[in-house]
Amino acid sequence: MSRIDMGTITRKMVELAQQKGAEMSEAYGLDARELSIDVSQGVVETMKLAEDRGVGLRIFKKGRMGYAYTSDLDEKVLESTVERAIANAVWTGEDPYHVLPSKVEAYPHVDTFDPEISKTAVEEKINLAKEIEAAARATDERVKITERSNYQDAEYTVSIVNSRGIDASYRGAYCGAYAYLVAEENGENQTGFALSYGLRFSDIDPTKVGQEAANKAVRMLGAKRIASKRMPVLLDPYVVTQFMGILTPALTAEAVQKGKSPLAGKKDQIVASDILTLVDDGRLEGRIASAPFDGEGVPSSRTVLIEDGILKNYLHNSYTARKEGAISTGNGTRGSFRGTPEVGTTNFYLQAGQETQEGLMAGIDYGFYVTEVMGMHTANPISGDFSIGASGLLIEKGRLTTPVRGVAIAGNLMELLQNIDGIGNDLTFFVGKGAPTVRITSLPVSGD
Amino acid sequence: MSQSLEKDGLQEILDIAMSHGGDFADIYIEKKALNGIGCEDNKIERINSGTDAGAGIRVIAGDSTAYAYTNDVSFDGLAHAARVASHGARGDQVRKSRDLSTPLAPVDLSVQLRPDEVAIEKKVEKVLAANQHARTLDDRIKQVTVGFGDIIQQVTIANTEGVFVEDERIRSRFIVHAVAADGSLIQTGYEALGGSVGFEIFEEEAPEDIAQKAVDRALLMLEAKPAPSGTMPVVMAAEAGGTMVHEACGHGLEADLVQKGLSVYGGQKGQEVASPLVTVIDDGTIRGKYGTIRFDDEGTKGQKNVLIEKGVLKEFMYDRFTASKEKRESTGNGRRESYQHKPVPRMTNTLIAAGDEDPSAIIKDTKEGLLVKKMGGGQVNTTNGDFVFDVAEGYIIKDGEIVHAVRGATLTGNGPEVLRKVDRVGKDLGYAIGTCGKEGQGVPVSDAQPTMRIQSLIVGGTGGAPDSPNKKLPALANILSDGTPRIRRL
Structure with a gap:
């Protein structure tokens, strides 16, 4: 045809x-x-x-x-x-x-x-x-x-x-x-x-x-609830990318300009643990969201958003850039021809750290390795509040033990960023987002 | 676009689709006209008008389905898609399709004011009215987003069983989202209205009233205390909407999931799966509701199906494919997002039927617990029944009184477990609208429930236990861990 x-x-x-x-x-x-x-x-x-x-x-x-x-x-x-x-x-x-x-x-x-x-x-x-x-x-x-x-x-x-x-x-x-x-x-x-x-x-x-x-x-067979307790939490790379999805709007200049970002006015300030670096790279080789230009025809680029815990940049399209005299970062993204270009991420990833997953677990006496979350779409990207269903495995004396399901974890995303105390070396991409395993000092886990 | 195809043409396309054998084939031609208006930062930011046209051809042979779709809805375009699909699923025998004829529509869905007969400035006026009202209510309101959308969807459905349906679906929706800030605290409130209606949608509720509700909710959340965490009785007000029924059992009653062994409700027809107070109905025929359909997207009439009756599982929701596997009729739940998707069993308007109690008595009889006045979104793992949903507006109940609002709560539970724990059901019924996602397809649905109480549910919050320890509650003991949050244990 x-x-x-x-x-x-x-x-x-x-x-x-x-x-x-x-x-x-x-x-x-x-x-x-x-x-x-x-x-x-x-x-x-x-x-x-x-x-x-x-x-x-x-x-x-x-x-x-x-x-x-x-x-x-x-x-x-x-x-x-x-x-x-x-x-x-x-x-x-x-x-x-x-x-x-x-x-x-x-x-x-x-x-x-x-x-x-x-x-x-x-x-x-x-x-x-x-x-x-x-x-x-x-x-x-x-x-x-x-x-x-x-x-x-x-x-x-x-x-x-x-x-x-x-x-x-x-x-x-x-x-x-x-x-x-x-x-x-x-x-x-x-x-x-x-x-x-x-x-x-x-x-x-x-x-x-x-x-x-x-x-x-298979490893989830026999999963049970655990008693409510505040404990150290390890987040699987896929779960980390889901959290990054909630963080994305906060990093756009659009949300900042409209007073809808918890990161507004915090440029060059500490917003996360000093081991955290977040990057958006529209040219990353071999990655699915790479392209020569964005949805407005602006060349793709690499933008460091948070470096060693310090907020460095927001994501811009042509409109948000002009509004504050900045240059578009090439993040005028559009999913299809059916809508206007908005501000969004391309290949968005959390930089890998040094530790192995075993190393991250080693110091945990009693903690929760979260492998799956439910209801992440209900988290509030403006306030950063989240309360989501979770399942995964119990960590006891530095090792994974029994499977856990049907519990809830809750907190605020901005606090979570500060409470990251370990980052794995296992950066994994899931379509347009990538992350390694991340350890959180502690989170309340609600169960029985 | 070339003129719409006549019956003979459709029959010919079906024959091409079946030319390499198969059990069933159908054509779904869709034409949509959409309008969207978005207001933020105190101005109309965007108006988007769309024309979407396309067609999908499906061929089923045994357990295999081939689906091809195209934007080219001319005879040649459809014939090409039909040939592609015919290669994707092949059967042993070539069947001729039956003569096409049209079934009668079971429900009248005509609207009073067609979206295409209302000028865009009239729609803009409503959006601006909500925006202006919301912005005058309180200084703490920092941002207001108003969205209006309408759609006219025209479909032609024809299949080898002889079904031939031409249908028009009209829907409108209106959403207000308010952001309130007090110091460093930011909270949001949201209210939506939608239905299988035209521009008369605002006769049900004025834009200003919707804005008021969104603003009130955002302000309330500023005052709210962090939600407790732990297990407690939960009262859900009728106005909370039906996210719970949708997640706790709706998805698990869809026949495709059941047949694949992916539902906790599989193999339990005729058995008690819920408290005898619980009756669950999926009803596509309620006039004007967001999930209402004259015909589903396979040309089957919309129906009212009683899924759980007084606690006993009676029926699952079927599309044609899952129905044919059990040699039975579809329940009229074969729906799809657009011509780009094959139909799968989906909910329409799903509700827990009203009981006979006075709703206020249910709260009065609750010693300690959480009152949910508005639910947000939710999600379910149908395989094990675990679900979660967000509480958009919640309160602590103490000694039968509403004490104060809480924010940041999520309810976590297991479908069959929770439905068995329903111990009070009110005589009221409240609806909420939503877009239900499954297999990457979103379809408009509504859910409803009466005021009801669940004896115990896990509340995931950040604030530990409410003000005073719940010593009065039997079976609840408080433990203190790590100093900070007080956690309750059953």
């Missing part, structure tokens, strides 16, 4: 918007193909193949912004989309800081496309998902149910054109696999999961994914 080139469409939309009276305009086009394979009991349960494309238009007129998008690329619909964006700009508030980035001479070279992904036959991808499940079941006979063993990949082209001379595009691809499993013993069921996402097909190790998910499920 023939496809109209997205570059042509975005250029035409900007031209049309300018003709119809926009003072500045920007079109963002996305053209993507996706494949997703779910395997259970050695059978392909669901195979999904998708094509998704569309264009979003942002226009400015008299200091006001209007937005409209469409996935219907028919010429008439494109024209009415331009008209709607302009009509919407009549009713939004006037804002002197609205701006679009100007032409960029050269973008950084970022490798975002592994041709192996599309060259690899579907059968091989199906086999990969089957291998994950087989590896999991071979790990332990108590692994009895596969909720899902999945392989997924996507190939996409991003095009961005604006009336200030930006006309750029890049092609990207990523792939990944994950497994959700259930281990069963004496009528008790416990779940375990593992994932691996990256830019290269050859980086996925199905055996590792399967074994990890299986071990996680």
